[in-house]
Amino acid sequence: MSAADGPDGGSAAAPSRQREHWGTRLGFVLAAAGSAVGLGNIWKFPYVTGENGGGAFLIIYLAIIGTLGISILLAELVIGRTAQKNPVGAFRQLGGTRWRVAGWMCVLGAFAILSFYTVIAGWTIAFAVKTASGRLTAPGADTEAIFESFVSDPVWPLLYAAIFMALTVAVVIGGIRRGIERVSLVLMPLLFLILIALVVRAVTLPGAMEGLLFFLAPDFSKVTGGTITAALGQAFFSLSIGMGAMITYGSYLERKAHIAGSAASVVGLDTLVAILAGLIVFPAVFAVGLRPEGGPGLVFVTLPAVFAAMPASAVFGTLFFLLLTIAALTSSISILEPAVAYFVDEHNLKRSRVTILCGVIAFALGIPSSFSLGIWSDYTLFGKGFLDIMDFLTANIMLPAGGFLIALFVGWVMGPRAIEALAPNTALGLWLARLWLYGLRFIAPAAIAWVLISGLI
Ligand code: PFF
Numbered sequence: 001m002s003a004a005d006g007p008d009g010g011s012a013a014a015p016s017r018q019r020e021h022w023g024t025r026l027g028f029v030l031a032a033a034g035s036a037v038g039l040g041n042i043w044k045f046p047y048v049t050g051e052n053g054g055g056a057f058l059i060i061y062l063a064i065i066g067t068l069g070i071s072i073l074l075a076e077l078v079i080g081r082t083a084q085k086n087p088v089g090a091f092r093q094l095g096g097t098r099w100r101v102a103g104w105m106c107v108l109g110a111f112a113i114l115s116f117y118t119v120i121a122g123w124t125i126a127f128a129v130k131t132a133s134g135r136l137t138a139p140g141a142d143t144e145a146i147f148e149s150f151v152s153d154p155v156w157p158l159l160y161a162a163i164f165m166a167l168t169v170a171v172v173i174g175g176i177r178r179g180i181e182r183v184s185l186v187l188m189p190l191l192f193l194i195l196i197a198l199v200v201r202a203v204t205l206p207g208a209m210e211g212l213l214f215f216l217a218p219d220f221s222k223v224t225g226g227t228i229t230a231a232l233g234q235a236f237f238s239l240s241i242g243m244g245a246m247i248t249y250g251s252y253l254e255r256k257a258h259i260a261g262s263a264a265s266v267v268g269l270d271t272l273v274a275i276l277a278g279l280i281v282f283p284a285v286f287a288v289g290l291r292p293e294g295g296p297g298l299v300f301v302t303l304p305a306v307f308a309a310m311p312a313s314a315v316f317g318t319l320f321f322l323l324l325t326i327a328a329l330t331s332s333i334s335i336l337e338p339a340v341a342y343f344v345d346e347h348n349l350k351r352s353r354v355t356i357l358c359g360v361i362a363f364a365l366g367i368p369s370s371f372s373l374g375i376w377s378d379y380t381l382f383g384k385g386f387l388d389i390m391d392f393l394t395a396n397i398m399l400p401a402g403g404f405l406i407a408l409f410v411g412w413v414m415g416p417r418a419i420e421a422l423a424p425n426t427a428l429g430l431w432l433a434r435l436w437l438y439g440l441r442f443i444a445p446a447a448i449a450w451v452l453i454s455g456l457i
Contacts (some may be wrong), residue, residue, distance in 0.1 A: 019084055020176040021252050027181040028257070029265050031330070032240075032249050034184040036270035037191070038331030039120055040238040042324055043299050045274045046281035048234050050292030053222030054214040057231060058278070060223070064235040065271055068447060071439050072241045072403045074263045075410040078421045080250025081259060082414075086341035087244030090251065095413045102405045106244030107339050109398045111358075113243065114335045115365035116390045118168070120296075121328035122161030122370075124321050126150060127300055131317035136304040143304040147297050152374030161366055164325070168332040169359040172340055173352045176252050180333050187326045194323040195273065198280045201316060205306070208283030214292060215282040229455030232448070233396035238270055240334060242399030242406070248338040260422060273327075280320075299324070336362070396455065404448045411441035 022028040049057050083090035088103030095102075130136045130150075136143060151157055171179045202208060236242045253259065281299060284306040285292050294302055307317035336358060343354040368376065372386035381389060410418045418440075419433045 019252070021254055022181055022257075023177045024181075025258065025262065027177070027185055028249070028253060029262050030188045031180050031184040031334075032246065032262065032266045033269040034188050034327075034330030035240045035245055035249065035334030036238060036266055036331075037188075037273045038238075038240075038327045039117065039124075039324065040234070040331070041270065041274040042277040042327055043120060043124075043296075045234060045238065046277055046292075047295055047298040048230055049215070049278060050282075050285075050294060050298060052227045052230055053219055054282075054292065055216050055218035056220045056223050057227055058215065059218050060228060060231040061235060061274075062271065064231055065239065065267060067439070068232075068403070068444055069235045069239050069241065070263060070267045071436055071444060072236075072406055073239055073246055073267060074260060074422075074436065075406050075418070075440055076241055076244070076246035077250035077253070077259045077263055078410060078414070078418050079406070080247040081253045081255060081257065082417075082421050083247075084251050084255070086251065086345045087247045087338055088342050089345050090247055091409065095409060099409065099413070102402070102409065103244065103342075105398070105402055105405070106247070107342050109243035109394060109402060110245070110335050110339045111362050111365060112390060112398065113394045114332060114362040116369040116387050116394075117328070117332055117335060118161045118165050118363060119157060119366045119370045119387065121164040121325065121332060122157055122159075123151065123300060124324040124328060125163055126156065126160045127304075128318050128321035128325060131304065131307065131314055131321055134314050137308040137313035137317055139308070141304070141308065143308075144297070144301050146304075147300045151297075151370075152377070154371065154375050157370045157373075158367065161370065162363060164328070164332070165359050165363045167329055168336055169355050171329070171333045172336050172355045172359075175351065180337070183333070184330050187330055191273075191323055191326050194319050195276045195280070198316070198320060198323075199276050201310065202280045202283045202287075202306070205283055205287040205310075207287040207289075211282035211284065211286035211292075212279070214286065215278045225454050229396055229451055232400055232451045232455075233392075236399035236403055237395040238274060239267065240331065242402035243335075243394075244338045244402070245334045247406075248341050249334060251341070397452065400448050400452050404445050404452070407440040407444035407448070411437060411445070 022031070079090050079094065083093045085093055086103070087106040088100055091099035091103040127136070130146070135141065136146060171183050173179065203212065240246060250259070281303070282292060285302045288302065288305045290302045290305070303320060304317055307313040307320070310316055336355065339358045340351065340355050343349045344351050369387040369390055372379065377385060379386065384392065415437070419437055422433050
């Protein structure tokens with residue numbers, strides 16, 4: 001099952017030097033699904049759903065994923081696969097120098113997301129260690145106090161973030177096949193196995209039903225404009241769209257590779273994992289008598305209390321946090337790759353050197369995020385600390401704005417060329433492809449602009 005072996009032959013738009021490609025189609029799908037499935041699904045989705053009323057949020061989220069989300073994901077893959085370049089190079093090649101700005105936004109967004117993503121991923125390693133040592137699941141352990149005192153410490157969270165960044169850099173230096181693809185092929189199936197074991201455990205806890213009802217039964221009285229903005233931001237963040245990660249992964253596909261089916265698989269897997277995470281977290285939260293509006297600490301504070309109430313608590317707890325670290329790693333590599341690809345493609349720099357440099361810069365940018373939960377917690381804007389601001393700015397503004405530009409670009413600048421790019425090898429019927437293009441021309445930009453503007457107001 002080979003989507004690609006070696007770089008493809010020289011059309012006018014062929015890259016100037018040999019570009020690495022994914023080894024197999026499965027490798028690509030798992031790498032792209034690995035990018036999508038991450039902290040967004042397991043850490044963020046449950047608490048954003050909890051804060052926005054549960055089931056009603058879930059329905060709006062699913063509606064956005066199934067329309068806008070899949071369309072823009074496909075659009076990014078088409079851009080990347082056609083141009084065979086990083087986001088800046090791809091926009092320039094297909095749309096002219098003016099469009100480079102859109103590519104720059106992508107690279108900037110990558111640094112912004114990676115900076116705070118690494119901090120939270122560092123927490124997951126720390127909590128795997130704490131759970132393994134039995135501290136978090138000891139009888140009477142105050143998980144909230146342990147979480148608060150850990151995240152507000154000026155040193156430890158940064159040390160763990162540094163470890164996580166080093167892992168990310170190591171995989172990205174390995175390149176596409178030997179680094180990203182190989183790691184995804186092993187880690188993604190492992191992640192599913194651990195998730196399924198945890199779902200079985202959570203839904204059979206006494207009192208789980210209340211959590212299931214909260215998650216699955218919609219209460220539309222809780223829906224506000226803010227709910228829709230949150231659902232849109234969550235959808236973009238979760239699918240890794242709006243900042244060129246999928247353009248970059250698409251650029252390592254052979255031009256003849258199938259993409260519509262792959263895009264559907266990625267969306268399906270990402271949504272499945274978010275739902276599985278909900279099926280773990282909500283029954284667990286209610287079973288131990290906690291509330292679902294726990295904010296960013298939700299999985300860190302509530303789940304250790306759940307594990308503590310289970311047999312083999314340290315094993316389940318450690319497995320869970322390891323799972324989070326794995327999910328975060330297969331995503332963080334895709335956040336770093338667009339910037340690395342830019343410097344390698346456009347400036348001919350050495351991959352290893354650029355990867356280390358980008359990693360160090362993103363790590364340094366993450367320091368204020370980590371401090372904002374401790375020694376810098378007094379510095380706020382509109383009541384939000386630095387980490388919250390970075391999260392809000394990227395997920396709720398930059399990614400949707402990026403998606404807006406991507407939709408316009410494929411809809412109007414690439415136009416019928418985009419359908420041609422899909423046509424030779426896709427299972428998508430021509431009428432569906434046309435519907436997709438019209439959606440990108442009119443509906444997607446209008447819908448995103450409406451949500452963005454109403455959200456800001
Ligand atoms: N999709 C990832 C998650 O759900 O954790 C986060 C992410 C990866 C966002 C890549 C944006 C991105 F470009």
